[in-house]
Amino acid sequence: MQNRNHPQSISQGLLVLFLLSPFLVLFFHFQMTTRWDWNEFLWALKNSIWQGFWSAVLSCIGGLLLAPGLIFCENRFSKWFNFNIFFLLPNFLPNLFILIGLMSLIDPFPMGSVGVVIVHAFINFGLCGVILKEVMKTKLSKLSDVSFILGTSRGHFYLRVVWPLIRKDILQVFFLVFVTAFSSFAIPLVVGGGKGINLEILIFEKIKIYNDWSTAVLISGVQSLMLFAFSLINFSANTVVDVNPHLQSRYLESRLSFYLFSFLYLVFFYSYFSGVWEGVASWADFELYTEEITSGIIGTLTIAIGVGCGIFALLMLITRLHQTNWFHRFLNGYVAPSTALIGFAFLVLGPNTSLYILAKIILGLMLSYVIYLYKMGYGNYLIELQRYKEKASLLGANDNLIFWKVIFPLTHKRMFLYSGIAAFWATGDYGISKMIANRDISLALLSETFLSHYRIGFSSLLSFILLVIGLLVFLAFRGVQIVVSRKINY
Amino acid sequence: MQHFIIFIFSIFFVLVLSFFNRKAVVDETQKTLRVYGYSSFTSKLGPGYDLKRKFEQICNCKVEFVEAADSGVLLQRIKLEGATLGADLVIGLDQYDLQKALSEINWRKLDFSQLEIDEIIRPALSNNYFVPFDWGVIAFVGRKEDPLPAPKSLKDLLKPIYKSKIALMDPRTSSPGMQFLSWVYDAMGKDEGEKYLEQIMNQAHSFSPSWSTAYGFFSKRQVSYVLSYLTSPLYHQLIENNHSIEAFKFSEKHPIQFEFAGIPLDCKECSLAEEFINLMLSDEGQKIIMNKNFMFPVIKSAQVGTPFESLAQFNHLAEFKIPSVSDVDFLIKSWTSIRRGDKNAK
Amino acid sequence: MLVSFLDSVKYVGHLVPISFLRIFLGYYYLQSAMLKYTSDFLNKPKIAETISEFLPLSQAPEWYKVIITTQMIPQWQILAFLVTGFEFAIAISYLIGYVVRPVAVLGVLLSLNMIFIMGPAYEDLNKTFLALHFVMAWIGAGRCLGVDYYFYKRRRGLWW
Numbered sequence A: 001m002q003n004r005n006h007p008q009s010i011s012q013g014l015l016v017l018f019l020l021s022p023f024l025v026l027f028f029h030f031q032m033t034t035r036w037d038w039n040e041f042l043w044a045l046k047n048s049i050w051q052g053f054w055s056a057v058l059s060c061i062g063g064l065l066l067a068p069g070l071i072f073c074e075n076r077f078s079k080w081f082n083f084n085i086f087f088l089l090p091n092f093l094p095n096l097f098i099l100i101g102l103m104s105l106i107d108p109f110p111m112g113s114v115g116v117v118i119v120h121a122f123i124n125f126g127l128c129g130v131i132l133k134e135v136m137k138t139k140l141s142k143l144s145d146v147s148f149i150l151g152t153s154r155g156h157f158y159l160r161v162v163w164p165l166i167r168k169d170i171l172q173v174f175f176l177v178f179v180t181a182f183s184s185f186a187i188p189l190v191v192g193g194g195k196g197i198n199l200e201i202l203i204f205e206k207i208k209i210y211n212d213w214s215t216a217v218l219i220s221g222v223q224s225l226m227l228f229a230f231s232l233i234n235f236s237a238n239t240v241v242d243v244n245p246h247l248q249s250r251y252l253e254s255r256l257s258f259y260l261f262s263f264l265y266l267v268f269f270y271s272y273f274s275g276v277w278e279g280v281a282s283w284a285d286f287e288l289y290t291e292e293i294t295s296g297i298i299g300t301l302t303i304a305i306g307v308g309c310g311i312f313a314l315l316m317l318i319t320r321l322h323q324t325n326w327f328h329r330f331l332n333g334y335v336a337p338s339t340a341l342i343g344f345a346f347l348v349l350g351p352n353t354s355l356y357i358l359a360k361i362i363l364g365l366m367l368s369y370v371i372y373l374y375k376m377g378y379g380n381y382l383i384e385l386q387r388y389k390e391k392a393s394l395l396g397a398n399d400n401l402i403f404w405k406v407i408f409p410l411t412h413k414r415m416f417l418y419s420g421i422a423a424f425w426a427t428g429d430y431g432i433s434k435m436i437a438n439r440d441i442s443l444a445l446l447s448e449t450f451l452s453h454y455r456i457g458f459s460s461l462l463s464f465i466l467l468v469i470g471l472l473v474f475l476a477f478r479g480v481q482i483v484v485s486r487k488i489n490y
Numbered sequence B: 001m002q003h004f005i006i007f008i009f010s011i012f013f014v015l016v017l018s019f020f021n022r023k024a025v026v027d028e029t030q031k032t033l034r035v036y037g038y039s040s041f042t043s044k045l046g047p048g049y050d051l052k053r054k055f056e057q058i059c060n061c062k063v064e065f066v067e068a069a070d071s072g073v074l075l076q077r078i079k080l081e082g083a084t085l086g087a088d089l090v091i092g093l094d095q096y097d098l099q100k101a102l103s104e105i106n107w108r109k110l111d112f113s114q115l116e117i118d119e120i121i122r123p124a125l126s127n128n129y130f131v132p133f134d135w136g137v138i139a140f141v142g143r144k145e146d147p148l149p150a151p152k153s154l155k156d157l158l159k160p161i162y163k164s165k166i167a168l169m170d171p172r173t174s175s176p177g178m179q180f181l182s183w184v185y186d187a188m189g190k191d192e193g194e195k196y197l198e199q200i201m202n203q204a205h206s207f208s209p210s211w212s213t214a215y216g217f218f219s220k221r222q223v224s225y226v227l228s229y230l231t232s233p234l235y236h237q238l239i240e241n242n243h244s245i246e247a248f249k250f251s252e253k254h255p256i257q258f259e260f261a262g263i264p265l266d267c268k269e270c271s272l273a274e275e276f277i278n279l280m281l282s283d284e285g286q287k288i289i290m291n292k293n294f295m296f297p298v299i300k301s302a303q304v305g306t307p308f309e310s311l312a313q314f315n316h317l318a319e320f321k322i323p324s325v326s327d328v329d330f331l332i333k334s335w336t337s338i339r340r341g342d343k344n345a346k
Numbered sequence C: 001m002l003v004s005f006l007d008s009v010k011y012v013g014h015l016v017p018i019s020f021l022r023i024f025l026g027y028y029y030l031q032s033a034m035l036k037y038t039s040d041f042l043n044k045p046k047i048a049e050t051i052s053e054f055l056p057l058s059q060a061p062e063w064y065k066v067i068i069t070t071q072m073i074p075q076w077q078i079l080a081f082l083v084t085g086f087e088f089a090i091a092i093s094y095l096i097g098y099v100v101r102p103v104a105v106l107g108v109l110l111s112l113n114m115i116f117i118m119g120p121a122y123e124d125l126n127k128t129f130l131a132l133h134f135v136m137a138w139i140g141a142g143r144c145l146g147v148d149y150y151f152y153k154r155r156r157g158l159w160w
Helices: A002-029 A038-077 A083-091 A095-105 A113-150 A154-182 A186-191 A199-208 A213-231 A255-281 A284-288 A290-321 A326-333 A339-348 A354-384 A386-394 A399-427 A431-436 A443-451 A456-489 B002-021 B048-059 B071-085 B095-104 B119-125 B175-188 B190-203 B211-219 B232-238 B270-280 B283-293 B307-311 B325-340 C002-011 C013-038 C046-057 C062-072 C076-096 C100-117 C120-139 C148-155
Strands: B031-037 B061-067 B089-094 B130-143 B166-169 B206-208 B225-229 B245-248 B256-262
Touching: A002 A213, A002 A290, A002 A326, A002 A339, A002 A354, A038 A083, A038 A113, A038 A154, A038 A199, A038 A213, A038 A255, A083 A113, A083 A255, A083 A399, A083 A456, A095 A113, A095 A186, A095 A255, A095 B211, A113 A154, A113 A186, A113 A354, A154 A213, A154 A354, A186 A199, A186 B206, A199 A213, A199 A339, A213 A326, A213 A339, A255 A456, A284 A290, A290 A354, A290 A399, A290 A443, A290 A456, A326 A354, A339 A354, A339 A431, A339 B071, A354 A386, A354 A399, A354 A431, A386 A399, A399 A456, A431 A443, A443 A456, A443 B211, A456 B211, B002 C013, B002 C076, B002 C100, B031 B048, B031 B071, B031 B270, B048 B061, B048 B270, B048 B283, B071 B089, B071 B095, B089 B095, B089 B270, B095 B175, B095 B256, B095 B325, B119 B130, B119 B256, B130 B175, B130 B232, B130 B270, B130 B283, B166 B175, B166 B211, B175 B190, B175 B211, B175 B225, B175 B256, B175 B325, B190 B325, B206 B211, B211 B225, B225 B245, B232 B245, B232 B307, B270 B283, C013 C076, C013 C120, C046 C062, C046 C076, C046 C100, C062 C076, C062 C100, C076 C100, C100 C120
Parallel strands: B031 B061, B031 B089, B166 B206, B166 B225
Antiparallel strands: B089 B256, B130 B225, B130 B245, B130 B256
8 A cells, every 4th residue: 555655655746846946946046045134024924914814805805795796697698708707807917907997996096005905805806706606606506596495584594504604715715815915026016115015025125135035035935834834724615515507596696796896897997998999099010010919929829828738737737646635735835936036946947048938937837826726726626526536446446547537527627727717827927927038928028018118008909919818718728628528428 | 622722822822922021041150149138128119129130231140139127137147148158248237237237247348438429428438348328317207288387306296286196116126216216315415315215105106116117107197297218208299299298307407327238258249249339339220229219329419300409408417427336235225224114113 | 610620639539649749740840841941941052952962872763863853953942942832831731730631642752752862861760751641641630639620520531
């Protein structure tokens, strides 16, 4: 038995090493002599926790309110359009457009830590809503219909059924947003003000002001360790009930929530799309920069598809190696280092010529996304599947058979969904690409270059094209998933 | 069969068409000049693309641009790749990067003291390793139709009417942001400058990580004023035919920003790099840089008869100096502590 | 068309490994064609020099040598265009899986010629390619993960 588990443990170890590789590269690249200042560290930590906590609270509240709206639109309009993507858009748009949109929505916009929390909450509550919608649909659809038939009031249903069953999921979503906001960089830098400085900005200051990479790596490591320790608190959610697509989930849906949030988003996107419209006026620029835009589109597609496929491969590997031991705890708690550190780690590693650059960007993005996706619910889902594994194992199936015949058919849909989401995000990546690339290889970088040449309208237009490409790549992954599903059921 | 014939025919059609339209063929024996710089210079939107084309026509060589996110990454990149791949020329360092660049990388000596340039910018030639190729005057930019009275000094910016109306940049990540910081200290001295900065922290709308983000806030009318360049209104006039944007003259002397080029000591195509600098400093090269970067050329003759000429008469300029590493450190540390609120706490 | 492209995995999924080979070959040919296009292959009589150097040493039949020497070497530019164009055609066809069968036959002919004119250093490689193109044509490798499946479903026939 032990012998059988050896290769598995080694593979788990190798995967963990891969995920830790940015830290390791930087650790060996720079001599570790640090100037540690507890005061500034604790102060930045306090700010990080404050921002993370309130961002997560607001996002969860927003997500909880949005989820019934999403269920409503999924029950009514899902055949026409995937509204989830619409609510995930703020997660994807460049910060400038988010800020401009929000500033036109909230005027005057409160700068400082409150501003940071508002921006984070706005960016993340759509994601929370989408995750919680999935949770509610899978766990509560049946109960909702039963409660409806038995005549329970809606309030009673929410208090006595919904809350006890999904509170651990909410905690998980809370942790997801907390981690994101805790280690956010660009937003606190713009709207945070001096007192909004968090650990990521402290890391940046160490690099930029003191050229002190070793302390920066150490702070990042300590930050990851703390989040890891935090994740050890056991709030893993439980028992997924299979969903019957014919269920109505009457009590779970809310028309008001859907229209309210749609209105909010429309107001927000108005300013964005008015920018895009201004960009359309400078349509002639397309002809001037056809070559750059074409190569940017190809670069973006390569990165997006590469990241999507890479994430799929990584998720498959994780699924194959998954155990509810230290491996799960590591994946659930580990936080990838900041984009600046990942970018720099890959920059110093090996040559920086065309194909290597693309490969490095793809690997860097995979590293920063896979852990996030695991926390987004994939890890929990794998835990739910543990019982099937155990049953199959008791019946004598070996690991390979269990994976291909039991686990893969159950997980492939989610794997494709998460790969699609990762590919969607990758189309808009700016941080890691900017660090590693030696020219504007993607449309996101090109959009930023246009911005630095006064052409904000055209930059908005390019970001819109990015959105469309992201959507197409996402749908392509969905298409492949449909085909693979048919193949599995064939 | 029909598909196959059409397919083959299309391939050959496109091949022949592109063959007759293609650019000059790269000779494999050609030398390659590797130029490191920022995307705003090297991209097609910047002057790099046109300069590259011009240079390739005359040098029988290939120019390869390598971009970097900021000066820190640029210098790291040169250190990492310079020795193996060869970094022949570095473009786009400003005066605040020079000493750091000198301390981290060895550079070839350059002598361009004979250049015919404006006297006011001659001090920029005083160093032995870097040559300036364009310059700009830092100024606040606003709209003529704005109902608020135009600010006339740095002190004016503290007036309550301008609260949350000004977009500034973080000096740690943005070159104009650094210029602003230095402007404040030069104009007001250390103590008063610190007080001023403490007040402007709460007064400004935001401190963006880059000029483009801050200018985006201005373009989208989130703010009334933005720290930019004296030449910024020219872009709107010449490209957008929009004459409503103006730059304000302040009572304090305006700082000048230079962009420099330098040749690392371990360059592989050093003479080509020098030739490229010569092209950048030629009348033709300077015109390209001026029209693409919307910055003043260092060679006087390049701006004659252009809209830049009248603007270049602006002579309310601060004295140019190349700050030492410790000066830059002081500025950034002081700004960081004020921004964090350390000074207030004392 | 996109749906049938993806659907092909379902119905001819056993051909996926061949599709991988096909796409890899397409990528190889694309690189080779791009190299020829961007270098001075189309401008300078490089191909004529190679043929003059290696053709007399090859085991090609006499009549073939005569045709090549008298007809092709003087018209080296047309030959260079044909080689580059065919390589592009093979590359694009293999990458997207369109008209793979006839193009693979073209690939067989191209490889056969290359065996004789490119010299002993490339002989083994071209022999391998010949076999690979032959397999592609035989199987109809465009049917899996390729546009050919779309037409195959609708029209059947030998060409898809």
